[in-house]
Amino acid sequence: MRIAILGAGIAGLTTAWYLARDGHEVEVIERNQGVALETSFANGAQLSYSYVAPLAGPGVLPKVPPWLLRRDSPLRFYPAIDPHQWRWLLEFVGACNRATSDLTTRRLLTLSFYSRTLMHQFVADQGERVNRGLNDVIDFGYAKNGKLVVFSDQAGFDAARRLLDYQRALGCEQDALSRAQCIALEPALGDPASALHKRLVGGIHTPSEEVGDCYRFCLGLEARLRGMGVRFRFGTAITALHTAAGRITRIDTDAGDIASDACVLTLGAQSPFLVRPLGLRLPIYPLKGYSLTLPAAAQAPRISITDFKRKVVYAPLENQGVQQLRVAGMADIAGYSHAIDPVRLRQLVKESRQAFPAATDYTQSTELMQPWAGLRPATPKGTPILGTTPYNNLLLNCGHGALGWTLALGSARIVADLLNGARPAIALDGFAVDT
Numbered sequence: 001m002r003i004a005i006l007g008a009g010i011a012g013l014t015t016a017w018y019l020a021r022d023g024h025e026v027e028v029i030e031r032n033q034g035v036a037l038e039t040s041f042a043n044g045a046q047l048s049y050s051y052v053a054p055l056a057g058p059g060v061l062p063k064v065p066p067w068l069l070r071r072d073s074p075l076r077f078y079p080a081i082d083p084h085q086w087r088w089l090l091e092f093v094g095a096c097n098r099a100t101s102d103l104t105t106r107r108l109l110t111l112s113f114y115s116r117t118l119m120h121q122f123v124a125d126q127g128e129r130v131n132r133g134l135n136d137v138i139d140f141g142y143a144k145n146g147k148l149v150v151f152s153d154q155a156g157f158d159a160a161r162r163l164l165d166y167q168r169a170l171g172c173e174q175d176a177l178s179r180a181q182c183i184a185l186e187p188a189l190g191d192p193a194s195a196l197h198k199r200l201v202g203g204i205h206t207p208s209e210e211v212g213d214c215y216r217f218c219l220g221l222e223a224r225l226r227g228m229g230v231r232f233r234f235g236t237a238i239t240a241l242h243t244a245a246g247r248i249t250r251i252d253t254d255a256g257d258i259a260s261d262a263c264v265l266t267l268g269a270q271s272p273f274l275v276r277p278l279g280l281r282l283p284i285y286p287l288k289g290y291s292l293t294l295p296a297a298a299q300a301p302r303i304s305i306t307d308f309k310r311k312v313v314y315a316p317l318e319n320q321g322v323q324q325l326r327v328a329g330m331a332d333i334a335g336y337s338h339a340i341d342p343v344r345l346r347q348l349v350k351e352s353r354q355a356f357p358a359a360t361d362y363t364q365s366t367e368l369m370q371p372w373a374g375l376r377p378a379t380p381k382g383t384p385i386l387g388t389t390p391y392n393n394l395l396l397n398c399g400h401g402a403l404g405w406t407l408a409l410g411s412a413r414i415v416a417d418l419l420n421g422a423r424p425a426i427a428l429d430g431f432a433v434d435t
């Protein structure tokens, strides 16, 4: 089959990867001049397979008013005259209950564990390629160095400990660590000058969690895909999909029309706009986040740390022998602009400096910290939208929110299986588009 992949982020490239391996003729259409230049560019780098609980949880709503009032809060809301924004928010509020959050967590864990299996296969296959003397291995700083979520108040830590049993029953291997155990595990938390050190109460450690640079992975996939004959059309904005008799018949772009036998929508936060005229409503809204990529000093964290109170993640990344620290956080409900708000950027630098004062040279210019902002394509419940649509040659792989890197391989394999007419390895309950 000739298949068009609409969008070259991590969702599009991984979908192209499996489809090309399955023998299809694949073409990737992307408005930017390269792959992964939007949300998949400098995300938190966490392959967070066991930490998938959605933002919409039972304890979230009481925290929202103080969050919204504080200038330095991890979540900010900028109201817009946009019914799509308000509808998303109402659905988000409706999902903030224990039953919905538990169900979403269970579904996401199934998808994340499947994705982890596929990532391990991918990495093992790379090892074999090295053994065979092939030089197309993707170096994306992949490491299994574990993740420690640290808590600053006893009540929050106790609640996380209570969740352990539930998570263990679902297959997660996690341990609750005392303050002293956290510091023994990650010496960077022992710095007496650190605000995080002062407020540290305890943490939940997940030794199996991994990190990797999503952008470098995407660049490597592009090279491998080109080697497999996949065509890339960069600088090509998709403007409309034409339909007849329940099928997509033509893809309109600003560089002419494209025909294909099937297409997969992987446009991240932009996904709803293209299919709205077809009568498909995708409840995806951008949650804007920020990151820094710091040159890491010897005293920087060596394992992934999540500061639960401040909602900031710290991931050590290795890039050709150079150690970096990726710092990511903030969730701003603020529309579709990618612009970096200097206030939010300063806030993220301050969080990092206060938590890990010796992790880098904070007197360096902010430019050297590689600031970045991206739009998480978030659904109210936190589940991505995967699978078929009422148009029998249009499939969806979008809405992965804060977990698009973690869930990429599983989601892509599922969509490829559906296109092949095969049964996906996991049940798709909760992932389908509402029609």
Ligand SMILES: Cc1cc2nc3c(=O)[nH]c(=O)nc-3n(C[C@H](O)[C@H](O)[C@H](O)COP(=O)(O)OP(=O)(O)OC[C@H]3O[C@@H](n4cnc5c(N)ncnc54)[C@H](O)[C@@H]3O)c2cc1C
Pocket: 006, 007, 008, 009, 010, 011, 012, 029, 030, 031, 032, 035, 036, 037, 038, 039, 040, 041, 042, 043, 044, 045, 046, 047, 048, 236, 237, 238, 239, 266, 267, 268, 269, 270, 287, 288, 289, 290, 291, 328, 329, 373, 374, 375, 376, 377, 397, 398, 399, 400, 401, 402, 403, 404, 405, 406, 407
């Ligand atoms: C601050 C931050 C931290 C994060 N941390 C993590 C993390 O640690 N772990 C994790 O798993 N996930 C994380 N995420 C989430 C993850 O980055 C996203 O879920 C993922 O990148 C989404 O990928 P995507 O391919 O769906 O979207 P994108 O990467 O945005 O790709 C969509 C592509 O479609 C293209 N496009 C859009 N419209 C058109 C059009 N009309 N025509 C042609 N092309 C178009 C865009 O240019 C873009 O290249 C984070 C996100 C942010 C913002």
